[in-house]
Amino acid sequence: MSTQTPRTAVVIGTGTIALGWIALFAARDLRVRVSSTRPDAPEYVAGAIPRYAATLPDGAVDPAALLDRITFVPEVRDAVGDADVVQENAPEDLPLKQKLFARVADAAPSGALLLSSTSTLLPDQLGAELAEPGRVVIGHPFNPPHIVPLVEVVGSPGSDPALVARAVDFYRGLGKSPVVLRRALPGFVANRLQAALLREAVHLVREGVVTVDELDTVVTSSIGQRWAVVGPFEAFHLGGGPGGLRHWFAHLGAGLERGWESLGRPPADEETVETILAQAERGFARHPYPELAARRDRRQNAVIAALRAEGRA
Amino acid sequence: MSTQTPRTAVVIGTGTIALGWIALFAARDLRVRVSSTRPDAPEYVAGAIPRYAATLPDGAVDPAALLDRITFVPEVRDAVGDADVVQENAPEDLPLKQKLFARVADAAPSGALLLSSTSTLLPDQLGAELAEPGRVVIGHPFNPPHIVPLVEVVGSPGSDPALVARAVDFYRGLGKSPVVLRRALPGFVANRLQAALLREAVHLVREGVVTVDELDTVVTSSIGQRWAVVGPFEAFHLGGGPGGLRHWFAHLGAGLERGWESLGRPPADEETVETILAQAERGFARHPYPELAARRDRRQNAVIAALRAEGRA
Numbered sequence: 001m002s003t004q005t006p007r008t009a010v011v012i013g014t015g016t017i018a019l020g021w022i023a024l025f026a027a028r029d030l031r032v033r034v035s036s037t038r039p040d041a042p043e044y045v046a047g048a049i050p051r052y053a054a055t056l057p058d059g060a061v062d063p064a065a066l067l068d069r070i071t072f073v074p075e076v077r078d079a080v081g082d083a084d085v086v087q088e089n090a091p092e093d094l095p096l097k098q099k100l101f102a103r104v105a106d107a108a109p110s111g112a113l114l115l116s117s118t119s120t121l122l123p124d125q126l127g128a129e130l131a132e133p134g135r136v137v138i139g140h141p142f143n144p145p146h147i148v149p150l151v152e153v154v155g156s157p158g159s160d161p162a163l164v165a166r167a168v169d170f171y172r173g174l175g176k177s178p179v180v181l182r183r184a185l186p187g188f189v190a191n192r193l194q195a196a197l198l199r200e201a202v203h204l205v206r207e208g209v210v211t212v213d214e215l216d217t218v219v220t221s222s223i224g225q226r227w228a229v230v231g232p233f234e235a236f237h238l239g240g241g242p243g244g245l246r247h248w249f250a251h252l253g254a255g256l257e258r259g260w261e262s263l264g265r266p267p268a269d270e271e272t273v274e275t276i277l278a279q280a281e282r283g284f285a286r287h288p289y290p291e292l293a294a295r296r297d298r299r300q301n302a303v304i305a306a307l308r309a310e311g312r313a
Numbered sequence: 314m315s316t317q318t319p320r321t322a323v324v325i326g327t328g329t330i331a332l333g334w335i336a337l338f339a340a341r342d343l344r345v346r347v348s349s350t351r352p353d354a355p356e357y358v359a360g361a362i363p364r365y366a367a368t369l370p371d372g373a374v375d376p377a378a379l380l381d382r383i384t385f386v387p388e389v390r391d392a393v394g395d396a397d398v399v400q401e402n403a404p405e406d407l408p409l410k411q412k413l414f415a416r417v418a419d420a421a422p423s424g425a426l427l428l429s430s431t432s433t434l435l436p437d438q439l440g441a442e443l444a445e446p447g448r449v450v451i452g453h454p455f456n457p458p459h460i461v462p463l464v465e466v467v468g469s470p471g472s473d474p475a476l477v478a479r480a481v482d483f484y485r486g487l488g489k490s491p492v493v494l495r496r497a498l499p500g501f502v503a504n505r506l507q508a509a510l511l512r513e514a515v516h517l518v519r520e521g522v523v524t525v526d527e528l529d530t531v532v533t534s535s536i537g538q539r540w541a542v543v544g545p546f547e548a549f550h551l552g553g554g555p556g557g558l559r560h561w562f563a564h565l566g567a568g569l570e571r572g573w574e575s576l577g578r579p580p581a582d583e584e585t586v587e588t589i590l591a592q593a594e595r596g597f598a599r600h601p602y603p604e605l606a607a608r609r610d611r612r613q614n615a616v617i618a619a620l621r622a623e624g625r626a
Contacts, residue, residue: 016554142535143552150535177534179527187572189523190535193510194545197536199573200509201545210502214492216544221490222455222463222503223510224540225620229612230605231529231537232507232514233589234597238606239456241329245593249586256581259500260512268569273562276546280558284547292543293551299542299623306619307538310612 006084006113006170007031012076012100013089014041014048017117020145021087023052026066027146028174034072035079042072051290052146055297057175057304076100080108085170087139089117094125101136102129113167115139119191122184124156134158137167139178140188147300149177154184203264205279206272213283228303319397319426319483320344325389325413326402327354327361330430333458334400336365339379340459341487347385348392355385364603365459368610370488370617389413393421398483400452402430407438414449415442426480428452432504435497437469447471450480452491453501460613462490467497516577518592519585526596541616 009025011018014036022045025032038044046067053063073079080086086104090097097116104114114136116126127133137155142148151171155164164180171178181188187195201215210218226235233245240248249256266272284292322338324331327349335358338345351357359380366376386392393399399417403410410429417427427449429439440446450468455461464484468477477493484491494501500508514528523531539548546558553561562569579585597605 142539148535148539150531152531177530179523179531179534181522181527183522185520185522186575189517189528189531192517192572192576193513193532194536195569195572196509196513196576197506198545198549199576200506204502204505207496207498209494209496209498210492212546213544214494215502216546217490218463218465218492218502219506219540219544220542221492222461223507224537224542224544225613225616226455226461227532227537228541228616229533229537230609231532232511233525233529233593234605234609236511237593237598238602238609242602244598244602246590249581249590252581254581256508259505259508260578260581262499263505263509263512265573268562268567268573277559277562280546280550285550285557289551289555289557292547295623296543296547296551299620300538302619302623303538303541303616306615307612310608310615 004084005173008033008083009085009087010035010073010076010079010083011087011089012036012079012104014038014044015089017141017143017145018087018089019045019048019052020141020143020147021089021117022070023049023056023066024146024174025087026069027053027056027058027061030069030085032070033079033083034070035074035076036072037074041074045070045072052144055144055147055294055301057147057301076103077107080104080112083108083112085113085115087115087117092118092120094121097121097126098129101126105130105132105135113137113163113170115167115170117141117145119188120186122156122186123154123159124184127156127158132158134160135163137164138184138188139167139171141176142190144297147297147304149175149304150190151176151178152181152188152190153178154181154188156184199266200263202268202272202276203266205276206266207264211283212276212279216284228307317397318486321346321396322398322400323348323386323389323392323396324400324402325349325392325417327351327357328402329456330454330458331400331402332358332361332365333454333456333460334402334430335383336362336369336379337459337487338400339382340366340369340371340374343382343398345383346392346396347383348387348389349385350387354387358383358385365457368457368460368607368614370460370614389416390420393417393425396421396425398426398428400428400430405431405433407434410434410439411442414439418443418445418448426450426476426483428480428483430454430458432501433499435469435499436467436472437497440469440471445471447473448476450477451497451501452480452484454489455503457610460610460617462488462617463503464489464491465494465501465503466491467494467501469497512579513576515581515585515589516579518589519579520577524596525589525592529597541620
């Protein structure tokens, strides 16, 4: 393919993340080849695609039209033979993924983009068994990948910057918002930020300050909708008054570090988890899962559409 | 007033938060009495109100119509004489606020709601000089208060629950989303969650993983718009697949605590702050502050309108 627009994408796996990519790639007119160890992959994907087709960000599409572009080639060597892009979504098992990428690199065209959806492994680890380890680039989506714009893109120190740039072009061509990380670290960026917030959320529930449902309401009615619009740094810049971020830091000064030190350090032990689960089950989790998921996707797309109309994807 | 709908609200202060309350109260047909130590308070408020009138969540209103409902009574004892509600926004100086609330309680009708916008002080501290310390209830908004729905409401252990319920009714009547905290702790909930995320954001910028602008883009294109729609617990419930939050916790298990331990503990020293400011000044802060603020408010209201249309305020 070199720098041509990709035509054929191989998706490895049929989990939640893989299904999102399959639906999005097909909706963007790519030929999608699914490589899965599931013997019932064709039936399973056919059963799942309508849910994804109904919630594509540009509006619902006919699931049959998507399925027309999807074929199934279980053996990965056969699947990648004429691939322009390979998006890997295998289980988070390092030796498994290393062997998988070695096979993929061996059988795919030399110009094919080799991308991994991993959220926990690092690119140099994934490419360790390749002649050119730098060929593997992380393209880490945010769930569900057919809706949420972000893709975190990061190569290893040995990756050709042009390869990383091609990965960015590929995702941007799909309508995503790729962000290149300057180096990889476990959890990348979004999941580390999520973990930091979750830790304090668990602390506040554990301390009985708010319930699980109340905490969720606090977030959706304040920082959530704020951070849909401006990121945390710009938010504090605008919270600092006309003096901006400089005033904000000067005003908080030593209080910032003191505040950080006073954040909770809860255990994630069984008692804590059961407290949270019991509250969740009396709260949002009373509602059927597919109903909650459909509502989330509908609202998420409404927010995305509103932001697009205001000039922000 | 007892349980009547409030008609007259006193706003103490003319800072950013006070101005938001003044605009919102006036837009909701309250008579607003502003008590401020600024000698030029009438001119200052008149100059600021058009910006707020233009960004009210239900649509722009005529600033003159708001100003018609606003009067200025510098001396707080005079201002609160027939108040149904007092919303205090004085500087975060405990002795100052304690003396202020003692004067307010002395001069206001016994049924008036005495509310504080403080983000750092606790309700029992604020009421310490009152005959009934429990009369002071925190009504902590999120900036800017005329737009962002959340109000964190919390009394002290000695507060009559009926009083807290009246505060909730008052804010709900304004179209806000009040959440009652079961107990007060420094920073309440939203600001503690913000601090936790900011700490990791500072770490990631300091470590050179992303720039300030890139970090903001990661947030707005993923967790921000997700948390506008579902809170963190519901988000992980839906990220856990059909097994929900229970599966999510079981799947992560010990990894959750390990992930928390690996979060950054950056200093907030001068070097760190200057790194962030330099990047911000090359990034979003190149744009004029009023332009950024107006864009934020426009997009924020678009998100709120989209969520309302989907059945979520």
